[in-house]
Amino acid sequence: MARSWVSTAPAAAALLLLLPFAAASSEQGGASPPGMLELTDTTFQSALSELPDDRWVLMEFYAHWCPHCQHFKPEYEKVAAYFHERGEQEPVVQVARLDCAEFHKTCTKFKITGYPTMKLGLAADFAALALDKVTAVQAASWHADSVVAFIGQHLNVKFNTDSLSNGGGGGGAAVGALGRKGGIGGGSALVQHAHEADTSGSGVAAPLAAARVDLNDVEGATVTSWQYLAASPQLLKGPEARQALKDWVDLLADGHPVERCRLGAEKLQEALDELWPDDSDEPEKGLQQMQICPGSRFKEWRSCRGTRPDSRGYTCGLWQLLHTLASRLPETENAGAVWLAAVKGFVKNYFQCSECAKHFVRHAGGEEAVAVARKRDAVLWMWRTHNIVNRRLGAEDRAEPAKADPASPHTQFPPVELCSTCRRGEEAGDSKDEAVPWDEEQVYRFLLEFYSGKAQAQQAAAAGGGGGGGSRPAGWADAGLLLCVVAACVYGVLRKSGQYSIRKSSSRLL
Numbered sequence: 445m446a447r448s449w450v451s452t453a454p455a456a457a458a459l460l461l462l463l464p465f466a467a468a469s470s471e472q473g474g475a476s477p478p479g480m481l482e483l484t485d486t487t488f489q490s491a492l493s494e495l496p497d498d499r500w501v502l503m504e505f506y507a508h509w510c511p512h513c514q515h516f517k518p519e520y521e522k523v524a525a526y527f528h529e530r531g532e533q534e535p536v537v538q539v540a541r542l543d544c545a546e547f548h549k550t551c552t553k554f555k556i557t558g559y560p561t562m563k564l565g566l567a568a569d570f571a572a573l574a575l576d577k578v579t580a581v582q583a584a585s586w587h588a589d590s591v592v593a594f595i596g597q598h599l600n601v602k603f604n605t606d607s608l609s610n611g612g613g614g615g616g617a618a619v620g621a622l623g624r625k626g627g628i629g630g631g632s633a634l635v636q637h638a639h640e641a642d643t644s645g646s647g648v649a650a651p652l653a654a655a656r657v658d659l660n661d662v663e664g665a666t667v668t669s670w671q672y673l674a675a676s677p678q679l680l681k682g683p684e685a686r687q688a689l690k691d692w693v694d695l696l697a698d699g700h701p702v703e704r705c706r707l708g709a710e711k712l713q714e715a716l717d718e719l720w721p722d723d724s725d726e727p728e729k730g731l732q733q734m735q736i737c738p739g740s741r742f743k744e745w746r747s748c749r750g751t752r753p754d755s756r757g758y759t760c761g762l763w764q765l766l767h768t769l770a771s772r773l774p775e776t777e778n779a780g781a782v783w784l785a786a787v788k789g790f791v792k793n794y795f796q797c798s799e800c801a802k803h804f805v806r807h808a809g810g811e812e813a814v815a816v817a818r819k820r821d822a823v824l825w826m827w828r829t830h831n832i833v834n835r836r837l838g839a840e841d842r843a844e845p846a847k848a849d850p851a852s853p854h855t856q857f858p859p860v861e862l863c864s865t866c867r868r869g870e871e872a873g874d875s876k877d878e879a880v881p882w883d884e885e886q887v888y889r890f891l892l893e894f895y896s897g898k899a900q901a902q903q904a905a906a907a908g909g910g911g912g913g914g915s916r917p918a919g920w921a922d923a924g925l926l927l928c929v930v931a932a933c934v935y936g937v938l939r940k941s942g943q944y945s946i947r948k949s950s951s952r953l954l
């Protein structure tokens with residue numbers, strides 16, 4: 445039965461589904477910066493074959509949606525400019541990059557499992573896809589001078605990196621950390637894309653509605669995560685990856701709010717043992733050809749749409765999916781623990797922003813996570829965890845406002861305007877980041893309402909935390925949806941105008 449469901453025309457469908465991401469990616473960079481060779485699956489081998497065989501090539505495999513790739517982008521471009529300025533001085537190094545979210549075939553051949561990944565080798569070896577002949581770049585930090593220093597060490601040359609570490613456009617940030625030092629695009633690009641977003645006439649919601657929990661985007665994150673996962677056979681290897689996939693699919697089948705995704709996950713559940721037997725190191729090809737939300741109409745991000753093509757989108761949708769799944773758990777003893785194991789396994793094995801995954805998994809192995817047992821624990825743990833990330837990114841937004849998404853600064857959630865009872869005391873509205881006096885009972889009620897609609901919140905309140913739960917119909921209660929839409933619009937306006945404050949209090953850093 446399972447086999448008969450497997451799609452027999454996956455390639456074309458997958459290509460069609462990937463189109464929105466391809467468009468976003470090709471838009472992101474605009475004109476290539478000096479010295480940068482931008483590659484695709486089609487041009488990879490031909491362009492590299494045209495270089496002298498012994499030309500050194502520094503290659504970045506990245507994904508346009510990956511926050512850490514975005515932070516690293518200006519540094520990498522400085523490396524390209526540096527070698528460009530050296531001209532034909534030996535050793536000549538050509539700097540190149542490839543967006544794996546769009547051109548996954550070549551990345552698969554190079555067995556890329558996380559982004560960003562840099563490799564150094566000879567043009568002829570890259571062109572021949574000779575994976576074993578190129579070297580993984582392990583620079584001391586994600587700054588241009590460190591990357592150039594690594595190349596120098598490898599080639600036994602002392603490059604002068606003074607121009608990169610002083611001035612040179614922004615070296616000198618903390619070593620070892622991937623912050624937003626150097627940023628994610630210039631101010632003029634922001635203005636230009638914001639304008640395009642407003643006037644495109646595409647019918648897509650403007651960033652104003654960005655905070656709205658929108659099932660279109662929850663579905664988008666589900667479809668997108670499956671596309672990236674299915675396009676990366678190097679991730680689908682070994683017992684841990686199999687278990688992580690199984691747990692993730694179970695979670696979606698039990699609680700996805702969109703019916704077609706729930707049904708798609710159920711089909712996958714049925715097929716998984718056959719398509720990836722537990723004694724097999726990797727799945728049959730058929731697994732990658734299955735769809736997680738068959739018949740999905742997802743095309744573009746709505747509430748998660750950023751003001752630039754490469755901002756927000758997938759990561760925003762993924763957070764929303766994870767919160768939504770938590771808010772729809774049943775009220776059983778260990779539902780929260782099962783959810784956390786599945787989420788941790790998914791992020792560790794299949795969320796390819798390497799630094800994001802590293803931080804998240806470390807946090808998910810901490811003390812607070814061990815205490816997650818029931819649904820309430822899971823919902824609140826995820827909320828706190830997300831707020832820790834928001835706090836860190838919010839500080840970076842404030843330090844370099846030109847590099848933040850102007851319509852979506854990272855702030856503590858929920859703001860008082862969305863939930864007036866979530867903060868205790870009269871000072872709550874004005875309280876700074878470090879002093880938000882949360883009323884967690886109210887926060888919990890709010891999150892249930894925000895992520896799973898009024899009906900479920902009432903059910904939970906009436907049951908006093910001990911009610912039935914389980915899967916419920918895909919549609920949202922009308923009243924709940926209306927409340928969320930109104931609340932989200934208020935939130936969007938306030939986020940845009942930066943009227944509420946950020947908390948710095950948590951002792952844990954993610």
Ligand SMILES: Cc1cc2nc3c(=O)[nH]c(=O)nc-3n(C[C@H](O)[C@H](O)[C@H](O)COP(=O)(O)OP(=O)(O)OC[C@H]3O[C@@H](n4cnc5c(N)ncnc54)[C@H](O)[C@@H]3O)c2cc1C
Nearest residue numbers: 511654655756759760762763800803804827830831852857
């Ligand atoms: C697991 C994970 C780890 C990440 N780690 C990093 C990282 O280490 N470094 C990095 O630069 N980026 C990281 N990101 C990306 C980053 O958190 C944002 O997703 C990205 O910057 C886009 O931000 P955004 O404005 O769309 O809002 P997001 O932070 O993506 O939030 C999406 C929506 O969720 C809701 N929301 C916000 N906060 C909460 C909360 N506390 N509880 C419930 N709902 C909330 C709001 O409606 C908001 O619009 C990570 C993403 C994920 C999914």
